[in-house]
Ligand SMILES: Nc1ncnc2c1ncn2[C@@H]1O[C@H](COP(=O)(O)OP(=O)(O)O)[C@@H](O)[C@H]1O
């Protein structure tokens with residue numbers, strides 16, 4: 001009978017409920033849309049930061065400017081300072097070690113390559129290298145972590161083998177001599193006796209200078225150039241917090257408490273500072289600052305979306321309160337009659353509460369689907385691609401709808417249950 | 429045998445109005461009482477207190493051994509469900525429930541529903557072919573008959589009817605009065621408020637109220 005009463009109330013007396021329902025649908029539509037877009041923003045931010053790869057460049061302090069023409073470094077090999085490969089494990093000992101997602105050393109070496117018949121840059125690096133960390137563990141890293149956007153055709157060299165990967169432009173220039181599976185011979189100069197055979201395992205395109213070079217395991221480049229255990233540049237991929245005014249402060253000007261807070265925030269500046277502490281004598285530069293600002297804007301957009309969500313839910317709650325107060329007033333005779341024939345306050349409350357919950361579920365479900373549609377549209381206009389519906393939000397949104405309906409309906413429903421039937425039924 | 433209704437020195441004061449000012453009387457089981465008096469004399473207040481819709485300021489109102497003044501809110505709800513059948517001047521059916529569902533609503537708040545019994549009650553008031561109609565689709569007289577069926581469905585000790593024919597035309601008034609007469613003949617105890625002397629005469633006894641006090645009490649002429 002309970003269900004029948006509620007059902008008939010919906011089927012035959014929908015007028016008042018439509019208003020409450022409309023309030024819920026609107027609120028939930030906006031909330032769903034903003035939550036969906038906020039999730040999308042979060043995902044995109046995470047993805048963007050992840051695909052970002054390296055965002056810090058570590059070089060020896062006051063290194064000479066590279067003399068690079070057509071992708072070939074014409075600096076004498078001996079010029080400038082080098083960094084020690086043995087120091088790299090220390091990066092995983094800094095305070096923000098878990099935010100160091102990867103790092104890759106680079107050593108550019110001018111070399112004589114048989115297949116090109118001339119000077120070609122060899123770039124020694126890691127693809128997926130195991131680094132010993134001072135705490136006894138190991139950490140696997142290399143360009144796989146710091147340069148995820150590099151496209152490889154074939155496969156990468158393995159760091160311990162006599163293998164190499166050739167830049168796409170270079171490979172295109174020597175289609176006969178350079179191809180996957182062929183062996184090329186490299187040496188420091190044409191006259192060197194230390195000639196090394198390297199099997200080409202892949203062709204890489206980076207959209208950068210590497211396209212005109214040959215990438216080899218770091219140890220090979222070190223051997224050819226006689227710089228064992230050394231390298232010149234380090235790309236670090238660190239998970240950082242978008243910079244704010246506080247991030248830009250000079251750590252020397254901070255009070256000890258401020259310093260702690262700064263040190264314990266994963267700003268690019270504080271991570272750079274910590275890198276300099278473990279590897280002295282280096283410059284640390286942030287790269288890809290464009291993405292940084294973009295991230296800052298996205299995180300502001302996301303904050304804004306949460307505020308809009310909250311505002312929409314509060315507005316819906318107020319509208320529910322107003323419409324259900326009106327509905328309850330209109331139905332007070334009905335409440336009086338129910339009490340006259342024996343209904344307790346509890347049973348009246350239960351009936352009205354169930355109506356509200358039903359409204360919340362229907363309104364929430366409708367709002368979810370409308371909101372998903374709105375999110376597609378918003379996503380398309382904000383990101384250029386529609387934000388896909390998140391079904392994980394459905395239970396969340398239904399829960400919010402119930403919360404809004406109950407909180408909004410609380411005061412009117414309590415008043416309804418306590419209506420004194422006598423004056424109502426007098427019909428005065 | 430103890431009287432079914434026993435009222436002693438009943439008083440009810442609203443903010444600044446003394447609606448009942450020391451009323452006492454008894455009603456035996458099976459009696460049909462007409463409560464009469466001018467507008468504002470306290471008739472509805474009296475009925476409401478007897479039916480547990482309102483509580484007296486002082487005095488006692490004992491119905492079937494229960495002093496309604498002593499009941500709390502839930503006690504009053506139980507009392508109304510089990511002992512009282514109300515019939516109002518404005519019918520007061522739930523507009524979105526059919527005739528049948530309106531009767532079953534009273535069963536639901538009393539205990540459990542029994543559709544067969546509810547249909548039977550509607551048949552008893554001559555509405556067999558109107559059970560699935562909504563109140564809006566029924567005439568005033570038909571609505572009041574649904575209300576009578578609803579009042580009867582839980583076998584109440586006391587039927588309280590506040591001007592049950594006040595909103596009806598003469599033909600429907602006749603039908604409802606005939607029903608009350610039948611109920612009385614079956615042994616139901618009825619307290620009925622009315623303005624019309626002609627209707628009052630149908631009852632066993634008249635209780636006249638004036639300014640919240642008992643004016644006269646005289647045995648009505650038996651019809
Ligand atoms: N809720 C109330 N608040 C204030 N005064 C009331 C209330 N209910 C009834 N009264 C007053 O009590 C008196 C008796 O009312 P009522 O019992 O309805 O009389 P009747 O039914 O005989 O017309 C009237 O003066 C009426 O105005």
Ligand SMILES: [Mg+2]
Pocket residue numbers: 471472473
């Ligand atoms: Mg009255």
